[in-house]
Amino acid sequence: MQKQRLVQQWEHYCGSLGGPWEVWRGDKLKNHYNVPWQPVSLPHSYNGLDVMDPDGKYYQGQGWYRAKLEVNNPYPGGRTLLHFEGAGQRSEVYVYTWKIGEHLGGYDEFTVDMTEAVEQAAAIERYRGLVPVAVMCDNSRDLETIPSDASDFHLYGGIYRYLNLVYVPKVSLQQVHVEASEVSVAGDGKGSCRVKVRASLYNPEKCSEAVKLAIRLHAPNGDVVAESTLECLPWQGEKELAVYALNGASLWSPGSPGLYACTVSLESVHGETSVRERFGVRSFEFVKRGPFMLNGERLLLRGTHRHEDHAGVGPAMTEEQIREEMQLIKEMGANFIRLGHYQQSRIVLELCDELGILVWEEIPWCRGGLGGEAYRQQCRDMLTAMITQHYNHPSVILWGLGNENDWECDFDYFDQEEIRRFMKELHELSHRLDDGRLTAIRRCEFCKDIVDVYSPSIWAGWYRGIYTDYEESCRTAFENVDSFFHMEWGADNLATRHVEKPFTGFEFIPKGEGGSTDERDGDYLLTGGEPRVSRDGDWSETYFCDMIDWYLKCQETMDWLTGAAQWSFKDFATPVRPDSPIPFLNMKGIVERDLTKKEAYYVFQSYWAAKPMVRLYGHTMQVRWGQEGERKLVKVYSNCGEAELFLNGVSLGVKRRDSQSFPAAGLRWEAVFVPGVNRLRVVATQDGVTVEDELTFEYQTEAWGAPAQLRLTAETCEDGRVYVEARAYDASGVFCPDAAQFVRFGLSGDGRLLDGLGTIRGSRLVQLASGRAGIYVDPVGGLPAAIGETGFVSAGGPASALAGAGGARTAPVSVVSVRCEGLPTALITLG
Incomplete structure (x- = not known):
């Protein structure tokens, strides 16, 4: 097998087309017809910026991609494939105008065979041997699909994970599953197990010639520890190729994530190919009414959550960005992560294996209710895909079947018994596909007896109650299920907002009388309902750090606790929170949307990290x-x-x-x-x-009154950006360090605001944080915007943007404004 990422030379059109001919007719009629195709690199989402637009709804509809590919399959008579690691939410794939495949589901991988279409395309003279490929992605809303648009995350559109061109022989290995079972622990990080190797073939032409297979197991240090060969005729479905007894095996754990490898090579008259899969040896148990055990020892699962979402690009993160994020999670001291609320990139799972981070991964049956047969079949298909595609990862211990399935809204009916029946069906399907792992859901009390592991809703100190009621709430929930795991806790916090005395909720709820600490429908809203910190609090980093501190100190002494995971590691875009201090942002992150660390990161490190800090x-x-x-x-x-x-x-x-x-x-x-x-x-x-x-x-020490004016300052950065900051002052000119009003930045002239990032310095509409708000400005309107930890990394500067015309171009001038209701607008001139 040969595989290459298709990253460059793509063009994108955002909008619907009459059909695939409109993708290409511009080539034929380029003097008469002009479609605004834009050059892009993959991965790419056409919602990279508009999800954070404070003044409008993000685009949901078709987006088209096109490229002319050079195809040179080295295998005589071999198959040429397009392998999608993820594209949202529906996809259709074309070679020229011929539809060669389609897929429903924005998060699982799929492969399209383009072999015959490549041969047809060779006859199209004007492409000179190149193969014209078009992909239509569509994230239009359909109630009969998952996830629901009531979910607290965006349904992104685009080819937002890597796309690969793959060459294989006529007969090749399609999938290899490696199962390490019957694990016994001998001590000192060693054990024994049985390793089963199974495989399926890709043989669309039903070739019947015999195949030879060689199977090898490699230890973490690379040594071959088992091998065998097999000769047989091609088969249908999955076939067991070998079973090995592995003694003295290195056990996989967060502290020692050693990975074995299994290489299966296939040889036939059509060519040779091989597949290499990594796996780990480990055992785990959720003790009934007790803690979590890994390799025979108690392990407190210390976790967080992850959404595929990043400043400026949405879900379309590069491998480098994903690696940076996962390394930060590991360095924080986490040993567990819940991948919410959908199957995530294979790169994430590979890094969890390498770094030693245990995983709960789930399908996007999230809120809304339960639809008809097509809806249910998509759930089955996505669960099957998730399990079969991520089967070999030792980091995965739980398959999530749903999230908040008690949240009705998408249909004019809500049948709890029908939801129970379907949840049971998914539970049984999961165990048929993989009986070595457990099933789990979060927040659906009427289904808690169906799954193996259950997490109720406990948001002590945010959506309900006060944080000092945390341990009591957990203990009560623990005693009501066989296997309790606390998923989701935390608080929204605006980066750089600090207070001298945080609002805690103690003011209206006496200690020990907090009552319920669960989240209920509507509690996320900032108006209405009962008093709660999420509505009445200050959304400061100060409060967030105190809450984390309390939870973590409690968890250290809860010897019955399996684990808990904070929601969520990074701020992320969401359509259901337009009133947040940064509109359309869930702000519960430990880091900002561009991976800038908040103060909370260090609170976690102080409890979880091994390296002195x-x-x-x-x-x-x-x-x-x-x-x-x-x-x-x-x-x-x-x-x-x-x-x-x-x-x-x-x-x-x-x-x-x-x-x-x-x-x-x-x-x-x-x-x-x-x-x-x-x-x-x-x-x-x-x-x-x-x-x-x-x-x-x-x-x-000087006292201040109500904010009466805003003042702007500007500072030029080394990379060419200008940082413009607004500060609030009272009528006497005294700084107001607790001012928290919304302000809106604007710009006239040659430059542009670097906004739409969903960060404290990358949003044009934002609340003041400790009396301040700022935004970066591109003063020339031509700086490249590659998003990094600082929100913007320039590959050039104003000098390069101004070059040309003999240096005679007039220096750019911009006027930046900041407005706040009830205050006079402030202006500053750049240039």
């Missing part, structure tokens, strides 16, 4: 406030045994870490700041390793 809270809190001489709390997050804090060069003493001493595990000091600039420095030690951190801030 220390972090002073408030690096993006440029101004603290209070009265002169007032004692203020300084929090330090660290996994080290002790730390010493210095204020303006003077030691405030050494503190010992105690995970049960809330907040900050005992690493907290009271300090008296001087008016003006202050400098904090902390030095921590663990096992002879010293780490330190420092920050500076202004301490404001």
Whole structure:
């Protein structure tokens, strides 16, 4: 098999066409017909920016892609395939105007055979031997498909995962499954197991010549530990090729994620090909009414969640971006992730295997109810695809069958018994396809007895109740099911928003009287309903860090807990939250949508990470406030045994870490700041390793009134961008560090706002965070926008954009504005 990614030389048209001939007729009639095709690289989504447009609904409809491919199959009489790793949400594939395949489902992989169409295309003279390929993607809403548009995420359109051109012989291996079963643990990370190797063939022409197969197992160090050969006639379906007893095997775990490899080679008169699959040896158990066990030992699952969503590109993340994200998750100390709420990129699963991150992966039967037979068949098809395509990954322990299936809205009926019957059908299908893993769902109480592992809704301190009721809520839920796992907890938090005293909900709910902590339909709304922190709170990083701190310190002593996963690792776009401080953004992330770390990242590290670390809270809190001489709390997050804090060069003493001493595990000091600039420095030690951190801030003692004016400043960056920041002041010109109004940036002139990113510095409509809001500006309107951790990475600068015409071009001029209801508009001129 030969495989190449098709990344470059694609063009895209956003909109519907009358048919595939309209893709190509511009080539024939280019002097008379002009379709605005745009050059793009894959992966690509046509919703990369519009999902974060605060003034309109994102586009749902057709988007077309076209390319002229050079096809040179090295196998005589071989098959030429297009392998899609994911495209949303419906796809049709054409060679020239001939439809060669279609697929329903935005998240599973599919393959289209283009062999005969390539031969036909060779006769089209004007393409000079190139093969014209077109792909239509369509993310139009249809109630009889999953996921529901009531789901808290976008139904993206486009070829948003990698697309591959694949060459295989007439007879080839289609899929290889490796099962490591009957695992026994011997100790010291070793064990034994039985390894079964099964395979299916791709043989569309029903060739009957004999095939020879060679199977080899390789240890993590590359040594061959088992091998065999087999000669037989081609077969239908899946065939068992070999069974091996593997003794002294290295066990896979988060701390030692050693991966074996199985190579199956096939030889016939039509050519040779091989498939290499990695697998791991491990055993796991959810003890009935008890903890989670991995390889015979208790493991507290410490997790987070992931959506395929990133600033500027939506789901169309490159492999490099995915690797960066997954590495951050591992470095945070997580050993578990739930991939919500759909099958995700094979790259993600491969990285989970390599990094040692256990996985719950699920199908997108998410909210809305239950549709008819076509709807149900899509659920069956997507569950089958997810299990068969990700079967070999040792990281996967749970197949998710649904999410919040008690949330009705898509149909004029809601039949709990029918949902129960279908959930049972999916549960049984999952076990037929893979009886070595368990099934799971989150938040559907009337189905909790059907699946193997259940997570109720517990949002103590956000959608309901207060965070000090967390442990009691979990214990109550734990006692009501055989296997309890706490999926989803957290709080929305606007990056760089800090407060001196967070709103906690204690104000209206006495401790111990919080009552229910589950999320109910409508609790995510910012109006109506009962008092709750999600509606009445400050959405600050300060509160979020305190909540995390409380949850994590509780989890350390809950010896019956299987695990819990915070929702979610990264801020992500969603159509159901137009009123968020950044509209259309779910802001519960530990990092921003461009992977910029929030303060919460370091709270998790202080409990979960092995490598010594220390972090002073408030690096993006440029101004603290209070009265002169007032004692203020300084929090330090660290996994080290002790730390010493210095204020303006003077030691405030050494503190010992105690995970049960809330907040900050005992690493907290009271300090008296001087008016003006202050400098904090902390030095921590663990096992002879010293780490330190420092920050500076202004301490404001001058009182302020209501915001009366906005002022703009501009700072030019090295890459050519300009950062424009708005700050709120009262009528006397005193800075308002707690101002939180919405502001809207605008621009007239030669430049452009770098917005639509869903980040604190990449959104034209945003709430002030601690009295400030800012946005990056391209002053010339020509800088390339490759999204990275900072939100924008330039491959050139203003000088390159201005080059040409002998340097005679007039310098660009832009006027940036910021508006806020009730305040005068502020302006600043760039250039």
